[in-house]
Amino acid sequence: MNSSIESVNQPYTLSYSLAAIVSVSICSMLFMLHLSVGAKPLSYAVLYQALSSFDNSNFDHMIIHNIRLPRALIAIAVGASLSVAGAIMQGVTRNPLASPSVLGLLAGASFAVVIGLGLFDITSPLYTPWIAALGAGTAATLVIVIATAAPGGATTLNLTLSGAAVSALLAALIAVMQLANEDDFDDLREWLTGSLAGNSLQSFYYIAPVMLVALVTALLVSRKITVLSMGDEIAKGLGVKTLGLKIQLMLAVIVLTACSVAMAGPVGFVGLVVPHAVRFFVGADYRWVIPFSAIIGAGFLLAVDIVARTVINPQEISTGIITAIVGAPLFIYLVKVKLR
């Protein structure tokens, strides 16, 4: 049986690998473009010099090294993480609308970070991901428990409605925290709209390895996600330990979301848009959906961030605002077409 699946997949493997190479090269082109455009346009020659032989007395090199490189790397990390998190959630819950923003994970993580900063004064990039993870986990559990208890069980509808409600509540509580001590939260105002700006490489170095572990985990179990996406009974029949796998995957989703929020604030709708686009091209095999989500997600957020930085030059729009403007219409389309 196994060998017959392999043989069916053989012709696709070649074309998919080719597609992967093409998308990776598009990503790296976007990466270079991201580094070169901005308030001060820089040529690719300068870019190459800055990356190969860094000179810290050269102003252009400083711009690239201190401002643009961290931002581009964070865009890649956040885009890949949120997209993979969304892909896993859509596969496991068999719910086309599932994504970190729709199910309240982003709001939970942001709320936890705001509480950590407001009440305990924690700003270190060493701790924020874990605080964010705690918040995202709690919010996700709350949303799932409410949706399961609602009549009809954890359907797309119930999950989405309880996710929206929990997000609304957390947003109101964040607003209260903000009003209670306005001075402390002035810096957070832009972070809360999902901004990639103003990060240092240091926080990237702290958080990226954790993200990488979660991404690799997702990649390793991707074959089982395909089985899970056929439904619990079929998965059990095929010998998958569904509960353990689901818990493992949920932890991966929470870690990916939390790390993204810790880096860039709540960047909404990436986890909704990218997996749908990917599945449109590669189908329902999660061995391909997961890696392509990571690559396309990274490219998508790079592209969105290029738009955010150039559209009203020299000012910059928060990336999260653009992703919402792109993502919300897709959400509406999915509700109209996919939800029966």
Next chain:
Amino acid sequence: MPTPYIKLRLFNQSIALLLSRNVLWLLLALSLSILCLIVLSINTGSYQLSTLQVFNILFNQRSDLTSDNIVWLFRFPRTLCAALVGAMMALSGAALQNVTRNSLADPSLIGISQGAALAVVSSMMLFPDLDQSWRSMLAFCGSILVALLILVLSHSNKSSKPIRFILLGIGISAFLSAITTAFLTYGEIYRASAALAWLAGSIDAASWQDVRILSGSAVVLLPLLILGSRAMAALRFGEQSAICLGTRIDSTKYLLISCSVALAAIATSIVGPIGFIGLIAPHAARRLCRSSVAAHLMLSALLGALLVLAADLAGRSLIAPSQIPAGILTQIIGVPTFLYLLLKQKARSAM
């Protein structure tokens, strides 16, 4: 035994109300508590005034200038605004729920308030010289566009459940809020801070001009809703039954929806989005007492007024001297109500 109902027939029976004793008592009790809360609200604040002083100022005008100003210029209009806005949002929600047969419909949840917010914020940022009196008009245009969009999107689907409409609304409101946020974060800072205060749903800047706009539109729109109450009662049974009962459903439906949108839009244009009152008040009114549609509308309006008055009062006394905008407090109470409705079977089938 006296009959438990009081029948009220007006205008050659085009309005006929059936009021039970319980409803009458409830209406009375709610009005009294609103009056008490209004007095309390005028009393409370950083400048101490006794109840006696307040009565003196309100009725015989013999007092010193400071307290006179505080009551007449600040606290009294603010209090009246809170009450009117609450009543209007509650009516808007109640009408919307009756027409769409969906007990989770709330103008702030499905993007109608966000439409008003976007229209007002963009006008504040792009045309700062525009007179404030245009705000209500703009807010109404923004809201009605959103309402039309949702209706068009949810209508064309044959198998559409009424509840899908909420999901569409959530998507639309996410989209609109993103654009509003873009305006706020990247417009000029002094304009943005004025818009931000408005956007949090705060009543602190209310003036007599606002009270006039609110009460004027309430006086026009409330009778329209009461007139439509019979059609709403028929619509509760479903569109087909309503047609069989002799309701001209297309015209009434659009009339009622525009009334509902107008109420929400005008209230929003004055104080900013006040979330979830349109959800809490009609639901609480239904739980308090069985009543006809018209009586339910009146009960909802009074409850809404009471809730926003209380939210405004709590918001400015809880962490004084800072103020929590009333809109945020109503959202914090409103979400658990929404979840409760979601958890109950009734939310899906009864309406």
